[in-house]
Amino acid sequence: MARRFFRHYNYNKIAGTVSAAALTILLCSCSGADKTASSQSFVFDTYSQITVCGNDSEDVLSEVGSILSEMSGDFDLCYDMTANELPQNDLYCDCLSKTRELNRRYGNGINVFCGKLTKLWGISTDSPRVPADEELAAVLAELPDALTENIPYGAMLDFGAVSKGYACDKVFEVLEKKDMDYGIISLSSTTLMYGKKHGGKPFRTGLTNPLTGEGYAGIIETEAAFISTSGGYERYFSPEGTNDKYCHIMDMTTGRPVETDFASVTVIVSADVPDGGILSDFLATMIFSEGTGNIDKWLACDDFQVVAISADGGVYSNCEGLELNESGGFYYEYK
Amino acid sequence: MNINDDRKLIRARDIVLIAAVLAAAAAVYWVTADFSGKKRYAVISCGGETVAEVSLDRFGDYSFPETGNMVFTVGGSGISVSKSGCPDKICMRTGNISRAGEAIICVPNRTAVKVKNAPGENDIDVVLR
Numbered sequence: 001m002a003r004r005f006f007r008h009y010n011y012n013k014i015a016g017t018v019s020a021a022a023l024t025i026l027l028c029s030c031s032g033a034d035k036t037a038s039s040q041s042f043v044f045d046t047y048s049q050i051t052v053c054g055n056d057s058e059d060v061l062s063e064v065g066s067i068l069s070e071m072s073g074d075f076d077l078c079y080d081m082t083a084n085e086l087p088q089n090d091l092y093c094d095c096l097s098k099t100r101e102l103n104r105r106y107g108n109g110i111n112v113f114c115g116k117l118t119k120l121w122g123i124s125t126d127s128p129r130v131p132a133d134e135e136l137a138a139v140l141a142e143l144p145d146a147l148t149e150n151i152p153y154g155a156m157l158d159f160g161a162v163s164k165g166y167a168c169d170k171v172f173e174v175l176e177k178k179d180m181d182y183g184i185i186s187l188s189s190t191t192l193m194y195g196k197k198h199g200g201k202p203f204r205t206g207l208t209n210p211l212t213g214e215g216y217a218g219i220i221e222t223e224a225a226f227i228s229t230s231g232g233y234e235r236y237f238s239p240e241g242t243n244d245k246y247c248h249i250m251d252m253t254t255g256r257p258v259e260t261d262f263a264s265v266t267v268i269v270s271a272d273v274p275d276g277g278i279l280s281d282f283l284a285t286m287i288f289s290e291g292t293g294n295i296d297k298w299l300a301c302d303d304f305q306v307v308a309i310s311a312d313g314g315v316y317s318n319c320e321g322l323e324l325n326e327s328g329g330f331y332y333e334y335k
Numbered sequence: 336m337n338i339n340d341d342r343k344l345i346r347a348r349d350i351v352l353i354a355a356v357l358a359a360a361a362a363v364y365w366v367t368a369d370f371s372g373k374k375r376y377a378v379i380s381c382g383g384e385t386v387a388e389v390s391l392d393r394f395g396d397y398s399f400p401e402t403g404n405m406v407f408t409v410g411g412s413g414i415s416v417s418k419s420g421c422p423d424k425i426c427m428r429t430g431n432i433s434r435a436g437e438a439i440i441c442v443p444n445r446t447a448v449k450v451k452n453a454p455g456e457n458d459i460d461v462v463l464r
Binding site: 037038039040049051184186188189191193197203204205206207208213216219227228229231266 | 392393394459461462463464
């Protein structure tokens with residue numbers, strides 16, 4: 001039977017057919033590959049990872065990289081306004097006005113004029129310390145109002161609560177202009193998930209377990225979005241010989257690090273929302289500072305989603321694409 | 336229709352043969368390709384101690400104090416040793432490895448590179464911290 005089947009075969013023709021089929025397979029397996037470009041660097045005082053996919057991804061990657069490193073320099077921890085350097089920088093003024101807009105909408109818990117306070121404590125520096133009450137009182141007395149239009153001479157700006165989110169907004173504009181397929185821009189605590197992954201799978205973000213600082217508390221599945229986390233577990237200062245922990249987020253009323261019963265707060269804003277990056281960054285810090293007492297108000301909002309983990313391991317969330325992990329023997333429960 | 340007509344460009348049995356070749360190719364692809372969507376990473380160790388874990392989607396060159404002048408390169412086809420001061424260069428000749436379980440061993444440098452699937456959270460795009 002087999003002999004009869006192959007009897008009339010011209011073997012050159014078989015060879016031709018086989019090579020054509022092999023070539024097809026080869027071409028299929030190559031298409032779609034190599035449009036992805038990735039890099040990592042230290043910007044905004046943190047480790048950043050950038051992945052972009054689309055045409056000319058290498059060029060877009062380097063453009064995004066230079067925007068981030070330039071902005072990281074401009075938005076360095078504190079910006080001293082005493083040296084006759086009232087903001088000449090457009091990005092600066094833009095970020096300032098957007099932050100004021102958020103202050104008007106959501107409250108004054110974030111104040112970018114708190115640079116002197118940040119400097120006094122030096123929590124993220126090599127020489128943090130607990131300032132004396134008189135020092136705090138002096139700085140608080142001069143603290144400009146968050147909504148003030150005229151930046152007082154001698155004020156120091158600290159964009160720490162919004163700069164990464166704002167930077168993600170700027171990167172979003174570039175990715176959109178270049179019509180990229182998708183991009184993942186991670187600045188550790190703030191991430192931009194842009195576009196659509198190939199195959200239509202959602203983006204998956206691992207949420208660090210804030211109680212241990214390692215492993216995942218859960219995984220958040222989203223479409224394109226900005227996601228920011230605020231927590232006291234990564235940057236804090238513990239004076240020698242004490243059990244006190246001072247986190248890097250300041251309470252503008254006391255001038256001291258916030259005392260919150262949250263371990264971390266994550267805010268997810270759809271990428272369809274204009275300036276969603278700065279919004280997610282701002283809100284994560286704001287909600288974290290306020291503690292569980294005020295969480296219901298935020299969970300009722302439907303223009304962003306919240307995953308808040310309290311110090312006792314409770315999870316407060318209105319997030320639909322959330323999977324909770326058993327992590328380090330600890331299991332999170334919805335509240 | 337006369338299928339035995341040799342003047343025809345494609346005969347029925349040609350189609351059978353093409354289908355068979357495609358099926359065989361698909362079978363080979365199925366066996367070799369990684370459909371798991373799992374994130375993989377390379378564990379670089381020296382003298383049995385882990386020196387670093389490098390995600391295979393973070394392209395670039397890596398070197399570490401513990402592994403001296405060795406340079407590890409992560410690219411589209413996995414991780415390879417692109418530079419090594421060892422005499423025999425077996426590690427460099429191993430080429431790229433990318434599938435879980437594959438390894439590059441450099442005996443003179445007491446260094447091993449092993450590819451692993453990320454445990455549990457295979458398909459995470461990014462970690463927030």
